[in-house]
Amino acid sequence: MGNTERLKNEEWQHGLMNDGYALKVERLTVRYGDKVAVKGLSFMVNNGEVYCLLGPNGAGKTSTIKAILGLVKYEGLIDILGLGQPSPSVMNNIGVVMETPAVLEALTPREFLEFLGSVRGIFNARRAEALIDAFELKEYLDTPIAALSAGNRQKVAIVAALLHEPKLLLLDEPFNFLDVKSVRVFKEIMQRHIESGGSILFSTHIMEVAERVCNRIGILNEGILITEGTPSEIKERAKAGTLEDAFLKAIHADEEIKAILEGL
Amino acid sequence: MVNAYKLASVLYRELSYQGYTASRISGLRPMNVRRAIRAARYSKLVISVLMGFYIGLMGTVPYVLKKPSLSLIETLVVSFFMVFASSINTVFSLQNTEHIKGLLAMLPLEPRLVRRTLTLSLYMTMDLPIYVSITVSTVLSLAMGGLPYPLIGALEGIPLGIMASMGFVLIAERTLKNPVSGSVVRALALVPIVLASMAMGYVLEVNPSGLNPALSLAPVVSGLSITGLGTPLYVTVMYIALFSALAYVMLQRASGRLFESTVQVQVIRVKAPRVFRIRNPLMALIRVDLTQSFRSRMAGLWALPIGYWLITVLTAIISGTKLNPMLMLTYTMELSLLTAFIPYALYMSELRGAVVFRLLPISPIRNLISKLTVTLIAYYIAVAPMMIIALFYKLPLSLQVPILLAFGPPIAATAVMAILFEASISEGTVSSTLVMFIYALIIMLVEGLPIASLFATQVLIGGYVVPALVMFMVSMIEFAVALIILIRLSRH
Numbered sequence: 131m132g133n134t135e136r137l138k139n140e141e142w143q144h145g146l147m148n149d150g151y152a153l154k155v156e157r158l159t160v161r162y163g164d165k166v167a168v169k170g171l172s173f174m175v176n177n178g179e180v181y182c183l184l185g186p187n188g189a190g191k192t193s194t195i196k197a198i199l200g201l202v203k204y205e206g207l208i209d210i211l212g213l214g215q216p217s218p219s220v221m222n223n224i225g226v227v228m229e230t231p232a233v234l235e236a237l238t239p240r241e242f243l244e245f246l247g248s249v250r251g252i253f254n255a256r257r258a259e260a261l262i263d264a265f266e267l268k269e270y271l272d273t274p275i276a277a278l279s280a281g282n283r284q285k286v287a288i289v290a291a292l293l294h295e296p297k298l299l300l301l302d303e304p305f306n307f308l309d310v311k312s313v314r315v316f317k318e319i320m321q322r323h324i325e326s327g328g329s330i331l332f333s334t335h336i337m338e339v340a341e342r343v344c345n346r347i348g349i350l351n352e353g354i355l356i357t358e359g360t361p362s363e364i365k366e367r368a369k370a371g372t373l374e375d376a377f378l379k380a381i382h383a384d385e386e387i388k389a390i391l392e393g394l
Numbered sequence: 395m396v397n398a399y400k401l402a403s404v405l406y407r408e409l410s411y412q413g414y415t416a417s418r419i420s421g422l423r424p425m426n427v428r429r430a431i432r433a434a435r436y437s438k439l440v441i442s443v444l445m446g447f448y449i450g451l452m453g454t455v456p457y458v459l460k461k462p463s464l465s466l467i468e469t470l471v472v473s474f475f476m477v478f479a480s481s482i483n484t485v486f487s488l489q490n491t492e493h494i495k496g497l498l499a500m501l502p503l504e505p506r507l508v509r510r511t512l513t514l515s516l517y518m519t520m521d522l523p524i525y526v527s528i529t530v531s532t533v534l535s536l537a538m539g540g541l542p543y544p545l546i547g548a549l550e551g552i553p554l555g556i557m558a559s560m561g562f563v564l565i566a567e568r569t570l571k572n573p574v575s576g577s578v579v580r581a582l583a584l585v586p587i588v589l590a591s592m593a594m595g596y597v598l599e600v601n602p603s604g605l606n607p608a609l610s611l612a613p614v615v616s617g618l619s620i621t622g623l624g625t626p627l628y629v630t631v632m633y634i635a636l637f638s639a640l641a642y643v644m645l646q647r648a649s650g651r652l653f654e655s656t657v658q659v660q661v662i663r664v665k666a667p668r669v670f671r672i673r674n675p676l677m678a679l680i681r682v683d684l685t686q687s688f689r690s691r692m693a694g695l696w697a698l699p700i701g702y703w704l705i706t707v708l709t710a711i712i713s714g715t716k717l718n719p720m721l722m723l724t725y726t727m728e729l730s731l732l733t734a735f736i737p738y739a740l741y742m743s744e745l746r747g748a749v750v751f752r753l754l755p756i757s758p759i760r761n762l763i764s765k766l767t768v769t770l771i772a773y774y775i776a777v778a779p780m781m782i783i784a785l786f787y788k789l790p791l792s793l794q795v796p797i798l799l800a801f802g803p804p805i806a807a808t809a810v811m812a813i814l815f816e817a818s819i820s821e822g823t824v825s826s827t828l829v830m831f832i833y834a835l836i837i838m839l840v841e842g843l844p845i846a847s848l849f850a851t852q853v854l855i856g857g858y859v860v861p862a863l864v865m866f867m868v869s870m871i872e873f874a875v876a877l878i879i880l881i882r883l884s885r886h
Contacts, residue, residue, distance in 0.1 A: 199753060221753055246754065
């Protein structure tokens with residue numbers, strides 16, 4: 131076991147001892163000028179669970195993920211794996227898939243993955259090849275990422291996020307641009323990640339996906355967490371048959387939709 | 395009745411948004427669309443005003459030097475630069491915009507109206523620099539007592555700028571099928587900007603009265619012979635009309651091509667399978683820095699220091715200029731200044747992928763070390779021929795000291811650039827065109843201080859060793875201060 135790998139495991143053990151959470155967010159506020167995108171948000175992602183941030187467009191899901199990654203200025207507390215706030219040393223323990231694929235477009239997928247492996251000091255060639263095969267990227271390995279389709283760019287971003295076997299995955303609408311087969315493969319990988327003790331913070335606005343893959347859900351609206359619980363708890367609380375109905379009730383959009391439909 | 399101008403105004407807002415998003419530092423879509431469009435307009439306004447000031451300045455210098463006709467070339471070059479630089483960024487970013495033509499195709503509009511709308515909206519991306527250029531050069535002509543040179547320069551430079559940028563668009567459209575040649579064409583787009591910048595300095599060396607009379611009929615040069623109503627004036631007006639017509643045709647063709655070619659061709663280059671190569675983190679960073687900068691529009695900046703000695707020193711030797719130590723010292727300092735654009739190119743090409751760098755365990759210091767290594771290598775590759783030439787011409791051996799130590803200013807500039815880069819990716823909302831412009835100015839200031847201290851010491855006490863040491867110390871102080879700020883910044 132290399133030094134980097136040993137250090138990584140020790141860091142992870144420290145995170146496990148820390149109340150068993152992978153991510154803790156307290157009183158998070160994100161502002162863009164006068165606009166407050168996230169208002170005093172608090173939630174926790176436990177070890178071995180998929181926590182889903184669910185909300186309409188502009189609810190603050192992406193801003194929350196950007197704050198966790200230190201990509202935007204924020205107020206409040208963020209603790210990642212018990213290692214503290216986002217910093218270069220924490221990054222080796224996180225895998226990220228952004229809404230827009232975060233890749234270096236001038237490079238080829240091969241160059242990009244080699245770069246990530248070199249800088250992180252973690253590279254398992256067998257895993258890299260397995261992921262490349264799983265997402266059918268082999269024939270594009272030496273094509274500049276800029277010339278790839280949106281779907282293939284997203285696949286490169288996903289492989290990049292999974293390559294170093296991170297303990298925590300932050301996924302912001304990760305199924306964007308993916309074909310049905312790749313979505314299924316990715317869902318299976320997520321499941322295995324959880325079974326091996328990893329955690330996932332998952333952001334989406336697709337109810338069906340949230341209900342299927344998430345252990346707990348936090349519903350965000352206008353930057354505020356309005357309800358939180360397992361999918362069945364949320365449905366029960368809202369006295370709704372489906373998560374979609376519960377969600378619409380939670381954000382008070384059910385009556386609005388009725389009125390719209392009557393007007394058509 | 396649908397008005398092409400109104401339609402183009404709406405489309406222009408979309409183009410501004412797309413252009414702004416494409417040039418955005420973080421590479422992420424802006425949260426506030428209105429603010430994004432406002433920022434794009436503000437950026438265009440600031441650059442136009444700054445360039446307008448520059449036209450005024452460069453157009454006045456020949457008048458002060460009693461060579462008023464040369465202000466034609468100066469305003470031509472600056473106007474060309476303004477129009478070309480302001481449009482090329484936007485149009486290249488639009489090559490990835492797939493939906494605009496499709497959007498217009500869904501509306502019940504005449505194809506002719508669609509074509510006019512597209513041309514007009516593309517023109518709007520460069521309208522302000524054109525208006526500023528014409529206004530400033532007209533004011534300059536009036537201030538010179540009615541001498542037409544600045545105005546003629548602007549009227550020729552503007553269509554030439556449009557032709558050059560649209561020419562690049564048309565070539566780039568053909569090369570889109572191949573990502574590598576596409577990148578090369580984009581990188582080459584920097585060449586007219588570099589050549590225009592260099593030409594501004596050399597223009598003043600021209601003696602207009604010593605020109606061959608046959609040249610009074612040649613494009614651009616014909617304007618220098620204007621002394622009143624006569625053949626040179628008529629020929630010049632004819633050239634202005636010809637350039638304008640060609641610019642219009644190219645604008646129309648490029649806009650059609652730009653918005654029509656919505657299908658991105660995906661090229662697959664299958665190579666023999668090979669294993670992944672994992673490197674030392676610093677080496678990997680240096681490799682990615684080099685790859686990214688060579689494949690970006692910044693690639694042309696590499697040509698500056700490397701090609702500099704070819705242009706200046708060899709030109710001087712060929713033209714029979716005696717290479718004296720002072721001239722060599724000036725060449726070295728100019729080379730040092732140009733080398734500072736290497737880290738500038740490295741950091742700027744990194745801005746598009748800034749999010750990726752934020753998600754990796756790369757500290758700003760490690761990133762800086764990578765840039766410093768590349769800058770040092772580039773400096774010594776560029777300066778080695780100068781050292782050999784100095785030895786060959788038996789210039790004083792002490793002259794080798796400033797040549798050896800002039801890496802100091804680019805090193806200081808690299809550290810300052812690291813601070814600006816960190817500040818930018820934290821901010822993440824500034825249009826990169828404006829940022830690039832401001833950064834270039836700051837880098838020149840940081841470089842200028844040690845170089846000025848060298849020349850000041852040279853004038854005061856003479857020699858080459860002590861002035862070189864003073865320059866080196868000043869640049870190291872700049873470097874140390876920048877490093878402290880960078881360390882503090884990275885702790886936050």
